[in-house]
Amino acid sequence: MTQSSRLAEHARSRPRVSPASRSDADVSALRVRLMALAIKLVWNRDDAEELVQEAFKIAAAGGPAVVEARYEPWMLRTVGNLCMNLRRRRKPEPIASWLELDANESPGDRLERAERLEGVRQALEQLPDQQRLAVVLRMMERADYSRIADVLNVSESAARTHVHLGRKRLMEALSDAAGSEKRGDVS
């Protein structure tokens, strides 16, 4: 028996997981994680719900065959791709309303912080898709590089490179924005 046939036999013997065969609790927990990722990419709850539902439909319709361990990364990648491909989007949620209240922070400081975060969010949206997803998974979801590599379907070193380049572009974009704002104030 060749190695490829052994691998194929091994894959066939592993249980195939579809939404119907998972427990309700597993599906609910997965749905929450998928919603969190979708909101980090599209920033609108209604859009995120639609995209997550679409991802489950694709999975139920018999998408690529996946084994149990890779099901969640596959779903995360599907949701990520659907978010990147979304063309018409509803208005993003206002960050200022969702920030946690800080007793030591004045209303002016809170508004300033909200504006700064809004600038970061907009700079994030300008990144290329792979870098954006890598940065979101690393910096916002706090995933490790092996997990990011599974989701992006790349090697771990490629995942590190995507995160590194994404951060670098964000820094440059935010520095440019800060510089042009200062020039605007001076003029």
Added chain:
Amino acid sequence: MRDCCNEIRLLFDDRLDDVLDASSKERFEDHLLECTSCCEAFDRLRELSDDLATLGDVADRIAEPGAVSPPVARRWFMNPGRWRRGVAAAAIVVIGLSLTLSEMRRYEMTPAPVPTNPPSSGFAEKTPTGEPSFSIATPKDKLAVQCESSNPRIHIVWLYDEVRPADDSSDRLTDPDNHPPA
């Protein structure tokens, strides 16, 4: 930038991820104490990392089952952009009203004057003979004279800049272009 700075900047991501070994970490921290540029650059990266983590927490809050968007009034109050637009709109309305009021003061809404003693310049047969039946806005520096009209719905009003001398025989009432006498 010095070579050591380039080498340290390559370690930024690893330092941020806290995966440097002890000796590299010590070398990194020592360099940041000496080099203001690298220190500022790393501070900016750390601030970006904190901001992204905060955005992640915000998104997790929005994603919680049963999460409800904050009330519209609070969102309006917290949105500085809407404050600026509101102030700009109010300023435009105030400026527009002041311009309109100043224009209205130039034009007084008065009835067209009816001369009781027609001038002796030959306009007598053309001047109106009755009370005016309507009002017009007349500029202050002009004289308005209403003339007879065969159609009661049509009112003819002539505006004059100055009073002509008595020997001027031109019939302005029939010569609206005010041609000089032949």
